[in-house]
Amino acid sequence: MKSPITLAIMALGLSSPLALAASDHAGHGAGGSHMMAQADVALSEGTIKKVDKAAGKVTIAHGPLGNLGMPSMTMVFRVKNAAWLEQMKVGDKIRFLADRVDGAFTVVRYEPAD
Numbered sequence: 063m064k065s066p067i068t069l070a071i072m073a074l075g076l077s078s079p080l081a082l083a084a085s086d087h088a089g090h091g092a093g094g095s096h097m098m099a100q101a102d103v104a105l106s107e108g109t110i111k112k113v114d115k116a117a118g119k120v121t122i123a124h125g126p127l128g129n130l131g132m133p134s135m136t137m138v139f140r141v142k143n144a145a146w147l148e149q150m151k152v153g154d155k156i157r158f159l160a161d162r163v164d165g166a167f168t169v170v171r172y173e174p175a176d
C-alpha cells in the first residue's frame with residue numbers, strides 16, 4: 063500500500079511538467095511571484111451539482127484532491143468569494159483548488175473547464 067504522503071508526492075511529480083509550462087507562460091506577463099506560486103498548484107476537476115447561494119455553499123462532484131489527500135467524491139464546499147456562486151451553474155465543469163479555511167473545505171480558486 064502506498065501512503066497518502068507518497069501518493070501526494072507522486073501527484074506533485076506528475077503535475078510538474080504542466081505546472082512548469084504554466085509558470086513559463088505566466089512569467090512573460092505580469093510575472094509576479096504570486097502568480098508563479100498559484101501556477102505551481104495542480105487544479106482538480108469537478109462538476110457543479112448544487113449551488114446554495116443563501117448558505118454560501120456549492121456541491122461539487124470532484125476528482126482526487128492531491129493537496130487534501132482526498133479521493134473522488136461528491137461533497138459540499140464553501141467558496142472563498144461569494145460572487146463565484148453567481149457564476150456557477152449546475153452541470154458546469156470546473157477546475158478548482160480546495161483547501162481548509164477555518165476548518166471548512168473551501169474552494170479557494172476555480173476556473174471553467176473546457
Ligand SMILES: [Cu+2]
Pocket residue numbers: 124132133134135136137
Ligand atoms: Cu471530497
